[in-house]
Amino acid sequence: MSQVTSEQYTISPYLIIFPLYVGMVGVGILTYQRRVMEHAGYNSWVSLIITGLSMHLLLWMLYKILSSIEDSRDIVAINHKLFGKWLGNLINLAIVLYFVLGAFVKFKVYVEMIQVWLFPSMNFLPVSIVILLIVYYAVSGGLRSVTGIAVWATMISCLSIVPQVSLTFPYLHPMNLLPLFNHSATDILLSSKDMGFEYLGFETLLFIYPFVKTPEKSQKWAHLIMILVTLLYLMILILAFMFFTEEQLLHTIWPTLNMIGIFEVPLLQRLEYMAVSLWFIKIIAGISIFIWAACRGMKLAFHFRPRISLIVFLAAITVSSYFIIDHRTVEWVSKMYANVGLYFIYAYIPFIFLCVMVRKRLASRATPANE
Amino acid sequence: MELRSRTLLIVALCMLLAACGDTNVVNSIKFVQTIGYDAAKNGVTSSAVIANYEEQGKLKLEFYVTESKSVYDTMPKLNMKLDFPIEYGQLRMALFGDSFARRGIATAIESLIRDPKISARAHIGVADRDALEMLNIAENKRDPYFLSDLLEQNMKFGNLPRMNLHSTFFNYYGSGRDFFLPHFTIERDEIKLDGLALFKGDKYKVKIGVTDSFLLKLLLEDSLNGSIMVPVAGGNQTRQEYFLMNSIKSKPTYKVIRAGYPASIAIHVNLKAQVKDVPQWIDLTSEDELALLEKSIEDYCVKEIQNLISLCKSNEVDPLGLGDLIRSRSKNWDSRQFDKHYKELTTTVVVKARIIRTGASG
Known part of the structure; x- marks a missing residue:
């Protein structure tokens, strides 16, 4: 399988940083505080830092995996090399489905958010179709157009979230963070695990990598965005901890939106509604990057035309989001996605990393012997 | 042809947009702007003030009362009396009657905060009689936001500490904290703020006056406003006289001396004040007499703050969040343990007052 990607499809x-950012930060940033603090309470900012560090390690592994074997620079080819055609393709199919599931969760959670905050009694089928048509448009343009949307999404999100959240300053109670360490190490690690979910999405790199012009140079940028995302999560988490008391946060479903809503600006009385609407482009970008990765996987592994798999995936998302209507099922699906995702990044990636390293060692030992 | 197809496309897209929203035209819905809750025999009486925007600039307030089993079915019950669907996204004020507040308001405020339509900046308050009666008077003001504007104004420029739905919830769920709400009374057929209602859990326990509410503001935030009358005695005066002190800025600092039981806390308040209206025998240009005024402010505030704290202790309410302060300094904190020892808690209060403005003469 030749891996030369022609110049006109690559990105600098x-x-x-843009596809990685929109992949990682989704609707989760509006609600993650409650999930993260479940075990470690108000000490869980420590957990967040631990998770952030582990993500850097995984990212480093990803780059090692993708750059170690000459002519196989995406996960499909690596799976073929390591596990053979059949087993390899089975794993590839699982990865593709995993990305489609990720796109579905992103989409459905956002739709739920619109239903809760903006239009409770709205018929969502036409809107889903409109949303997914935009996704179709973005993905059929290839990675370059997906990246283009991601740039806008990142800019909007940085321009809106940070100032909005800092409007809460008069309501902060720094005392809430004290005492600093009153939870056990186990609790803190359990919270770290829950935080891992919020980082899912950077593994799209497994497919993006060959599309980067001089991919080795992108590693420092990937680490940079990882640091920024960790800082963003950390800032919003600590602000929420100072804004809500522990018990109150457990009763709050959308902490970040409630924080935004405390401030009154002229003309716009309810800032949180604007935030929900601004989120739209972010979600489009997030879904696009996942769907793009899935289509790319289909093409490499099974030689499906991307246009066809794109239509199939989008139709599947529309249909399943039409039939899944209650919050409990959505919760269940996203829990499942979170679990699968955690195994994917914490078990599969290190495993592949080991395999690739062993293979490289064997190959380097074999070469001098041949000479 | 080109143009026509483009127009068609635009029209089609517009229809797509219009199909999405739940359209709400302002005069085909009923805005509930203020709502009152009273305890009834078996359930709750709710009264809603609804503004009717008939013509531009003209406003008629309507008043609807309904009885229901609990606060949850207030809105559906009210809908039974209305010709247009009810909307409460603009709800700014919920008022609780005295007996309702004493019975506990947790269900009511929880249902308010759970609704994303209701802003966390909405106000809640307690009336010294039935909310129904008080809202009837508010109705004469021809302003659906009268009560919430009254509160807002007094938090900004008066003696009330900052409160809204969010801060009430913060204190309600916060461990080692109790919330407080503004308290209304009626004087000469006018609504009047006369202090704060202190709550224990979700039950109204005791009321404090306007002076105490200023002290609470002093102890909780940087009171940029607010004024109290301070007694001054000195010189050859036999009768005690009062002068008016305006707070310009203040900063409270708390220090935990001992977190174990019985706990001990030191409170230090830095107060910058303006004094303008003083008894005639005081000369505001004299350094000594300013020092005398500062001393009287300090003594008076310390004495009154100690009184306020002992009032809180004897009623087992904690609006200052002293329990929370102890919590933040101890590894294992148990609210029941703290409550048991709350009465033994000792506080030392130091107030440093500085008069930085004395009106025109200073």
């Missing part, structure tokens, strides 16, 4: 190394 620094552009990698």
Whole structure:
């Protein structure tokens, strides 16, 4: 399988930060505080830092995996090399489905958010179709157009979230963070695990990598965005901890939106509604990057035309989101996705990393012997 | 042809947009702007003030009362009396009657905060009689937001500490904290703020006056406003006289001396004040007499703060969040343990007052 990606489809190394950002930060940033603090309470900002560090390790592994074997620079080819055609393709199919599931969760959670905050009694089928048509448009343009949307999404999100959240300053009670360490190490690690879910999405790199012009140079940018995402999560988490008391946060379903809503600006009385609407482009970008990865996987592994698999995936998402209507099922699906995702990044990636390293060691030992 | 197809496309897209929203035209819905809750025999009486925007600039307030089993079915019950669907996204004020507040308001405020339509900045308050009666008077004001504007104004420029739905919830769920709400009374057929209602859990326990509410503001935030009358005695005066002190800025600092039981806390308040209206025998240009005024402010505030704290202790309410302060300094904190020892808690209060403005003469 030749891996040369022609110049006109590649993106510059620094552009990698945009698809990675929209992949990682989704609707989760509006609700994650409650999930993260379940075990470690108000000490869980420590857990967040631990998770952030582990993500850097995984990212480093990803780059090692993708750059170690000459001519196989995406996960499909690596799976073929390591496990053979059949088993390899089985794993590839699982990865593709995993990305489709990720796109579905992103989409459905956002739709739920609109239903709760903006239009409770709205018929969602036409809107889903409109949303997914935009996704179709973005993905059929290839990675470059997906990256283009991601740039806008990142800019909007940075321009809106940070100032909005800092409007809460007069209501902060720094005392809430004290005492600093009153939870056990186990609790803190359990919270770290829950936090891992919020980082899912950077593994799209497994498919993006060959599309980066001089991919080795993009590693520092990928680490940079990882640091920024960790800082963003950390800032919003600590602000929420100072804004809500522990018990109150457990009763709050959308902490970030409630924080935004405390401030009154002229003309716009309810800032949180604007935030929900601004989120739209972010979600489009997030879904696009996942769907793009899935289509790419289908093409590499099974030689499906991307246009066809794109239509199939989008139709599947529309239909299943039409039939799944209650919150409990959505919760269940996203829990499942979170669990699968955690195994994917914490078990599969290190495993592949080991395999690739062993293979490389064997190969380097074999070569001098041949000479 | 080109143009026509483009127009068609635009029209089609517009229809797509219009199909999405739940359209709400302002005069085909009923805005509930203020709502009152009273305890009834078996359930709750709710009264809603609804503004009717008949013509531009003209406003008629309508008043609807309904009885229901609990606060949850207030809105559906009210809908039975209305010709247009009810909307409460603009709800700014919920008022609780005295007996309702004493019975506990948790269900009511929880249902308010759970609704994303209701802003966390909405106000809640307690009336010294039935909310129904008080809202009837508010109705004469021809302003659906009269009560919430009254509160807002007094938090900004008066003696009330900052409160809204969010801060009430913060204190309600916060461990080692109790919330407080503004308290209304009626004087000469006018609504009047006369202090704060202190709550224990979700039950109304005791009322404090306007002076105490200023002290609470002093102890909780940087009171940029608010004024109290301070007694001054000195010189050859036999009768005690009062002068008016305006707070310009203040900063409270708390220090935990001992977190174990019985706990001990030191409170230090830095107060910058303006004094303008003083008894005639005081000369505001004299350094000594300013020092005398500062001393009287300090003594008076310390004495009154100690009184306020002992009032809180004897009623087992904790609006200052002293329990929370102890919590933040101890590894294992148990609210029941703290409550048991709350009465033994000792506080030392130091107030440093500085008069930085004395009106025109200073």
